[in-house]
Amino acid sequence: MKTEKEKMLAGEAFITGDAELMQDKKNARILAEQYNHSSEDDVNLRKKLLQKLFAKCGEKIMIKPPFHCDYGYQIFVGENFFANFDCVFLDAAPIEIGDNCMIGPKTCIYAISHPFNPQERQKGIGLPQKVTIGNNVWIGGGATILSGVSLGNNVIVGAGSVVTKSFPDNVVIAGNPARIIRKIQI
Secondary structure: OOOHHHHHHOOOOEEOOOHHHHHHHHHHHHHHHHHHOOOOOOHHHHHHHHHHHOOEEOOOEEEOOOEEEOOOOOEEEOOOEEEOOOEEEEOOOOEEEOOOOEEOOOOEEEOEEOOOOHHHHHOOEEEEOOEEEOOOOEEOOOOEEOOOOEEOOOOEEOOOOEEOOOEOOOEEEEEOOEEEEEEOOO
């Protein structure tokens, strides 16, 4: 029989309030809190905290505090990454972000959803789905990226957009729900 953590890591429905997972969340919040209260001048400490928190991150990474996540160990960030103030990454499933990406303030990435059935939701069931963001992506402030979404390379997401489905390379998307506004010529 799988533990709830094993179910989550396998991408299966799991109980979000499981004791082991709650401890994992607590550990992530401790590291995030240390990061959020660290000095902007202490670049080495900040990088070490993110390397402890995330499954993988590049050498050149900058996240403006506050930053919040559920577990951290399912976040994979490439090289030359920037996230502005007040971002939230719910990483019940992997969140993979490529190289040279910029994320605006108050952006949320949710690699989890919940059942439509209210009785199932009341049980605290989480449905993890991976989020993948390609290279050279710019996500405008206040955007929300929902579970299961994959964004190709060179995508621009307009500020305040709600991204409910996947998009290919070289497009500008915006709106609620986000749709293609134009193609980018590379």
